[in-house]
Amino acid sequence: MRAPPAILILTITLVFIHIFSACSTILPTQPENAQQGQNITAETTLLILAAASLSESFVEIGLVFEKSHPGVHVIFNFAGSQQLAQQIVQGAPADVFASANQKHMDVVISDGRIQKGSDQPFANNRLIVILPNENHADILTLQDLAKPGLRLVVAAEEVPVGLYSQEFLSRTVLDASFDPDYKEKVMANVVSYENNVKAVVSKVILGEADAGIVYTSDSSENNAKNILQLPIPDNLNVTAVYPIAPLKDSHHPMLTKAFIDFVISPEGQEILARHGLIALGP
Amino acid sequence: MSKSKSPIKIQITSKEHLWRLTTLPLLLLFAVPILILLTRTMPGHLINNLQKKEVIQAISISLRTTTISLFITILLGTPVAYLMGRRSFPLKRLIDALIDLPTVLPPSVAGVALLITFGRKGLLGGVLENWGVQVAFTQAAVIITQLFIGSPFFIRAASLGFGSIDPDIEQAAQLDGAGRWQIFRYIILPLSQNALLSGSMMSWARSLGEFGATMIFAGNFPGRTQTMPTAIYLGFEIDLELALTLSVILLAIALITVLVVKAIAARNDNRIW
Numbered sequence: 001m002r003a004p005p006a007i008l009i010l011t012i013t014l015v016f017i018h019i020f021s022a023c024s025t026i027l028p029t030q031p032e033n034a035q036q037g038q039n040i041t042a043e044t045t046l047l048i049l050a051a052a053s054l055s056e057s058f059v060e061i062g063l064v065f066e067k068s069h070p071g072v073h074v075i076f077n078f079a080g081s082q083q084l085a086q087q088i089v090q091g092a093p094a095d096v097f098a099s100a101n102q103k104h105m106d107v108v109i110s111d112g113r114i115q116k117g118s119d120q121p122f123a124n125n126r127l128i129v130i131l132p133n134e135n136h137a138d139i140l141t142l143q144d145l146a147k148p149g150l151r152l153v154v155a156a157e158e159v160p161v162g163l164y165s166q167e168f169l170s171r172t173v174l175d176a177s178f179d180p181d182y183k184e185k186v187m188a189n190v191v192s193y194e195n196n197v198k199a200v201v202s203k204v205i206l207g208e209a210d211a212g213i214v215y216t217s218d219s220s221e222n223n224a225k226n227i228l229q230l231p232i233p234d235n236l237n238v239t240a241v242y243p244i245a246p247l248k249d250s251h252h253p254m255l256t257k258a259f260i261d262f263v264i265s266p267e268g269q270e271i272l273a274r275h276g277l278i279a280l281g282p
Numbered sequence: 283m284s285k286s287k288s289p290i291k292i293q294i295t296s297k298e299h300l301w302r303l304t305t306l307p308l309l310l311l312f313a314v315p316i317l318i319l320l321t322r323t324m325p326g327h328l329i330n331n332l333q334k335k336e337v338i339q340a341i342s343i344s345l346r347t348t349t350i351s352l353f354i355t356i357l358l359g360t361p362v363a364y365l366m367g368r369r370s371f372p373l374k375r376l377i378d379a380l381i382d383l384p385t386v387l388p389p390s391v392a393g394v395a396l397l398i399t400f401g402r403k404g405l406l407g408g409v410l411e412n413w414g415v416q417v418a419f420t421q422a423a424v425i426i427t428q429l430f431i432g433s434p435f436f437i438r439a440a441s442l443g444f445g446s447i448d449p450d451i452e453q454a455a456q457l458d459g460a461g462r463w464q465i466f467r468y469i470i471l472p473l474s475q476n477a478l479l480s481g482s483m484m485s486w487a488r489s490l491g492e493f494g495a496t497m498i499f500a501g502n503f504p505g506r507t508q509t510m511p512t513a514i515y516l517g518f519e520i521d522l523e524l525a526l527t528l529s530v531i532l533l534a535i536a537l538i539t540v541l542v543v544k545a546i547a548a549r550n551d552n553r554i555w
Contacts, residue, residue, distance in 0.1 A: 080519070082519040082520070083519050085519075086518060086519050086522075151419065153501070156502065156516060158516065158519050158520045190503070191419035191501055191503060192419055192500075192501025192502050192503055192507070193501075193502050193503060193504075194497075194501075194502065195497070195502070195515070195516065195519075199497075199498075203501075206397065206398065206401065206403060207401075207402070207403040208397060208401040208402060208403065208418050208419075
């Protein structure tokens with residue numbers, strides 16, 4: 001069976017695109033054009049492995065960092081923190097690791113590629129329930145999530161946000177306005193455990209899920225018009241602590257330190273805040 | 283230069299050895315990672331993990347869904363293969379390309395496409411939902427994904443098999459008064475046995491390993507839609523030993539099936555494989 005030439009070319013192109021796409025997204029940010037007439041030394045590349053929930057904020061941080069450090073090329077690998085931790089443990093090259101929870105940072109530390117004590121928190125995040133715009137399931141309160149027959153999507157427990165979600169659900173036991181079996185009923189409504197938080201967001205936006213539990217940073221700006229938000233009260237909510245650390249075998253330790261310092265700096269914190277993360281207290 | 287007594291026997295010269303060496307890179311590429319996979323798994327871990335509930339669930343879901351989708355593939359794919367292999371019609375080339383399309387689509391694209399079609403907000407899915415039938419996030423979704431990704435392999439192999447049968451034989455049968463079904467059942471089918479067998483195996487193997495589209499369309503729910511590849515992918519992020527165990531099991535299933543199918547094919551042909 002032979003395909004017509006045009007289809008053949010299209011096929012080959014699609015195959016090549018597939019070969020070059022990876023499970024986790026790799027987002028190169030192009031350095032701003034250096035000023036005319038300035039000698040550009042060999043480009044330095046910083047490889048940042050960051051949790052999926054940091055996609056938007058870190059891309060902007062990368063752009064600003066490149067502007068202030070001409071010749072530096074910041075490349076990101078965004079994925080679930082558990083996936084990144086495993087990749088690092090298996091030897092993936094990296095300069096910086098920004099995780100969505102301490103657990104996966106500790107995995108890398110105990111493996112040895114990050115110095116114990118060199119990690120520090122750089123941002124917080126909180127949970128929120130998101131609903132598709134149409135909200136056919138008529139979910140108005142958190143208690144509604146326990147209604148039988150709903151389709152909920154959450155992240156798998158290995159994913160930081162998945163673990164945080166479980167914690168939040170467990171906390172409802174202490175709140176009188178929730179039934180004692182609230183968590184069981186909600187979990188019975190789960191139809192899929194996703195590999196990263198962005199997959200949860202996508203399925204809610206598509207309307208295939210009635211609700212999902214994600215970070216507040218995932219429901220800010222870009223996504224805001226595609227979803228409805230159902231906030232979680234403070235007494236039940238979980239504060240996610242994001243640690244960041246340099247890799248011991250980084251090829252550019254000074255630059256790596258500069259990047260991390262920038263993330264912690266007021267300007268970096270302001271960028272994080274603008275994308276829905278919670279900056280650390282002073 | 284070499285004296286051949288029969289078509290199969292070739293005198294082994296140094297030139298023969300030389301060109302045979304060029305087969306090593308690919309063969310080693312296949313063999314070495316698999317051998318390393320086998321050696322890195324401790325038998326003790328294997329036995330332990332085989333008893334874990336998730337592992338048993340993943341294996342049974344994989345086997346159940348791939349068996350069902352294989353059955354449907356053969357049932358619905360044979361007419362398609364017959365059409366492509368033994369008939370010509372307008373737009374045949376387009377249909378040809380259409381059949382190859384699911385194979386070249388990146389799995390994530392295939393998954394999204396299936397989701398927006400069969401999901402409850404989708405064109406077909408919406409209709410089904412109104413009748414109370416849910417597709418996305420169920421085992422039906424796993425099976426549909428396997429059909430989408432796997433059946434082109436069967437169709438391609440089967441149509442080649444059907445197409446290779448000499449039309450004279452068919453004509454002779456017609457002259458003798460055989461009807462369409464009789465021709466298919468007693469002439470076409472036996473002569474294309476091996477093609478159908480190897481096509482089924484390729485389709486089944488591809489379905490068994492299908493992962494990207496399944497995660498998007500069917501989701502991941504242990505005991506319901508978590509297949510072995512999904513379990514391996516997630517297992518890799520929790521527990522490397524678990525992922526290795528599942529990989530070895532998947533490997534063993536695939537290997538046994540391939541050997542069995544090849545043996546049957548060889549017996550059909552009485553040829554040395």
